[in-house]
Amino acid sequence: MDTITLTIDGQQVEVEQGATLLEAARELGIEIPTLCYHPSLSLHGSCRVCVVEDAKSGRLLASCVAPVNDGMEIVTNSSKARIARRTNVELLLANHPNDCLGCDRNGTCELQDITHDLGITRIDFEGEVRDLPVDDVGPSLKREPNKCILCGRCVRVCEEVQGVSALEFTQRGFESIVTTGFDLPQSEVNCANCGQCATVCPTAAITENRCREKVWNVLDDDSKHVIVQTAPSIQSTMGEEFGMEPGTVVTGKLAAALRRLGFDKVFSTDFAADLTIMEEGNEFIQRFKGKKKLPHITSCCPGWVKFCEHNYHDLIENLSSAKSPMSMFSSISKTYYAKKMGIDAEDVYTVAIMPCTAKKFEMNREELQEGGLETDAVLTTRELARMIKEMGIEFSTLEDEEYDSILGTSTGAATIFGTTGGVTEAALRTVKEELTGESLDRLGLGFDGIQEASLEIGDQTVNVVIANGLANAAKILDEVRAGESKYDFIEVMACPKGCVGGGGQPLPTNDEIKKKRAQGLRNIDESGKVRKSHKNPEIKKLYDDFLGEPLSGESHHLLHTRYKKRDKN
């Protein structure tokens, strides 16, 4: 690869041909503000905030898209560049609600940061301001078009990373907006509710639909037995909300904080993840023995399930019928647990802390609302962090506490559910041991969007593939549909890198941060004594005392579900 030498702010730098000015500047440690640019997405070049001056021609170039040329002399902070940058930010602000104080992204808003960094204290432009209705009818996501700065990151992530294309630019010029097809509520289109749009949005134009009030109210209601379950990935992400390094394991602090919030019992979804492995692992064994269709496709990710229902409903039969850990937890909490505690099931109120916006949708699925087995409230990692702050709890200095038993006991296999490949690894640890008595320690997976592995089980080979990001999943599923797939077991997580990259996780986020979070979960797994779901003592007890066998009649009733075809729109 040829290299290019150029000068930026008086410093010479050598970069690869095809690099952008922004990349070259960052190489030198020179920061240029950006808004529409996102390292995981295609280049858009629309916000014109990253403009720099080409000293030779005097022209302004958008550094995020302008390629380097030999001998260029770039000034990133000439007065011309600064005035232009400032003018463009002011133009955005002139058409943006001036309500930072009450805004969900106050403190994490990139527009706010840039405004502050550029020292903008007054907006010189005035005139018409967009006034469009909020879309908050769906369970997962809220869109506030008035806060949108049309950077198009959500449009790109939805199309490029997720292959969903639920969002698009419509109208022209000043009337331009990002919206769904035919401007329908997001809940009525093919949106997977994954919330990746919310994680890339620089402002609060797309956020999760909150339900904190509901939880506060029930915590105050003495007639309810309010229990909480925390998803595996939260343990290594929550710390970020309180200034800790990404990947810091805060399991003990989380338990302490939740107890202080007033939950009657602090449990973990990890417990149910072990249960999922028991059911789903045995389901796979059945398929593998030829009793049901292969490949076996995981179904614990609600974004993926909805995507599948819209686009690959012909493969619904291949989806595991096992409920997700969250929903299994809720079912058990209202049957086995209630019985054991001697509480009326109707009084058990189950709150789930999830890294995910789609879990809010899952909770409301009609199949899961049946029989009084449902989850009662889903809070994202970010929402819980708000509540902890609201309570004035100094999270970072909390003494570690233990999760409660009986639904708080889990294994390392359950913890790695929170990262890409975790479900597969956890399942195969149990499957191999069930079938051969031999132990499987690790599959040795990384973090790529699509990863393959094969495993010898007895005299047979199990071919597995793991996809994270729905566009990656689509590639694998297209092969299955075309009959060209060699895989027996397919794991899909809607969000890049799995739940650590979930739509409800702390902001800001990027690939590096996600990897650190994932590493945090793997560290928990490595340090744990029990690393196989079937070795979880509370799970054994649950089967012995209540469910009988995996895939038994009672299991089917409580722990399995079904799916339906949805329009492709």
Place this chain on the structure above:
Amino acid sequence: MKSLEELKKLREKAQKELQARKTENKAKVTVGMGTCGIAAGARALLKELMAEINRRNLDVIITQTGCIGMCEKEPLIDVELPGEDRITYGNLKAEDIVKIVVEHIVNGNIVEDLAIARADKE
């Protein structure tokens, strides 16, 4: 289309269609079509002229004019070859047309016995 030659042939054929729109350096025949001319049979003359021009595949402008004041000599036609004097023929019958076309237009010889006037070239 296989060659430039083929195109050229096509072009020559097509150009014939456009003759009426090309007026430079071409023989011009003007038929007197005033009321007097028409009364004396100018229409028949015009038809005969056109037929003859067609038969011989000539590139000639055929135009018409009103009464030029020599009504007793109608039907009249003017023949004007490029760069030459305008010759007026009068008291024509349809059968005279062939002679004028062949002698004058094709061979460039004025048909003296039918000519009644000569005007200097413009």
Place this chain on the structure above:
Amino acid sequence: MGESIYRSHVLICGGTGCVSSGCKEAQDALVKELKKHDLATEVKLVETGCHGFCEKGPIMIFYPEGVFYCQVTPEDMEELVEEHILKGRIVQRLLYKEPTTKENIPSYKEIDFYKKQQRLSLANCGHIDAESIDEYIAEGGYEALGKALTEMTPQEVIEEVKESGLRGRGGGGFPTGLKWQFAHDTEGDKKYIICNADEGDPGAFMDRSLLEGDPHAIIEGMAIGAYAIGADEGYVYVRAEYPLAIKRLQNAIDQAKEYGLLGDNLFGSDFSFKLQIKAGAGAFVCGEETALMASIEGKRGMPRPRPPFPAQKGLWGKPSNINNVESLANIPLIIREGASRFNSVGTEGSKGTKVFALTGKINNTGLAEVPMGITMREIIYDIGGGISGGKEFKAVQIGGPSGGCLPENLLDLPVDYDSLIEAGAMMGSGGLVVMDEETCMVDVARFFLNFTKSESCGKCTPCREGTKRMLEILNRITSGEGRDGDIEQLERLAENIKSTSLCGLGQTAPNPVLSTLKYFRHEYEAHIHEQKCPAGACDDLLNGYVVDEDACIGCTLCAKACPVDAIEGAPKQAHIIDLDECISCGACEPKCPVDAISQA
């Protein structure tokens, strides 16, 4: 082809302009008359494309005499047949009347509008049957393609185009040969050539006229370009609002296929070319190359940053070359007759001719093809026949909505790419709007900015938000609510939009404001500081008229002209206008023999 020749050809303009002024009805009437007089075998009717003189439509030219009749009606046909065709007498009343001399001009070659024109790209327009490939071939059509394919290498074709000095006629003015060279030099097993017929400038219709009047020239130009760059497939991106152009072009494509001039192994070579039309939905921004390609691909028509340029990564990610209609229309001539035929016309930096669409307060509106380097004065006065209604010239807006307004002292500016840019305007696609003394320049700027604001795709911040803010300020100024600092605000926004917008639409959108601020700043100031519109055009700023009592001679003419009896005064006494009654219609002002009346 018919076996016999016709003694007379009647050319009827069937361009969109003449269709709307009623050429179809006139044509039907003519057919009936010819039949009635048994002339159907003697007289041939030819429906042509646009003659460019739409102001005078419907237009008919009677051959062999070449008599130009204009504004004909169905009722005129009987007289035309009986007089012109039967008796050879010109129907004087239907001839074109020169606006200055009032003289009747029988031959179109003698009409001032055409006399100063030099029609190279428009040569066939209005003179051949637009739906006949034979007539195109008769005029030398497809010879250039044959020559290129059988006698020239692609590089030789490119060299010839470079040598011709042809620059893009769509607005950018980029050298066409160089553009082809880039596309030629990019490696690729599949390449595309695209004709940009997304003509969108208000008032401009040269591309439409070319497509309607000489569609084969575009096809031939594209085929030559495809051969030069190594493409085998082409698209013509044309707005759906041009149904006649689409119909004629499709007809031409079908004929060319039938004749083996599109398809495989043309002229026995191994060059194959297929061509299709893509109808666009009429978004102005789709004239921008990258937006146009996105639109062909079925995506939203939004520009993307360049590089990569289309020559590197274009349609469907393949190397592509996009040329404007008028640029392509010049290609057959350049290849057939050589670069010198083209570059002997024009100036050092701008070769050949350019078609302009003359509109506004001018006598002869229409399409005029002129040699580059001609002065604005010649176009406006000699070809355009001067300002209509005897008014004074004020400014000319050149280059479409992204162009600039030039004042009277620049009338002798040679019209070429570089002089226009220097003066703050641009060649653009060749729109030329003439304004007289009654045009308010702030209002003009507002008009054009409203256009670009509405046509902004909304992708980049400066264009989307900035044009809106500029328009709001201009609206404020023209409605009498301008404030101190508005001009500076406009300048700041204009500078920002120009220097930071993503595509050409935004980068040029502020030009009308910048050029009017440059040449007519006093009009802005009068609006803001004196609450006056010097041209008397902005309704909200009209506060009635007043009489200078010292100058008034009491002739009473003004009082007689006033439609609301707002002027009082005895004869030979100074008159007074009652401002409560005055409706600011301005009827009194021109009547005053001593110029005593002015705006309040």
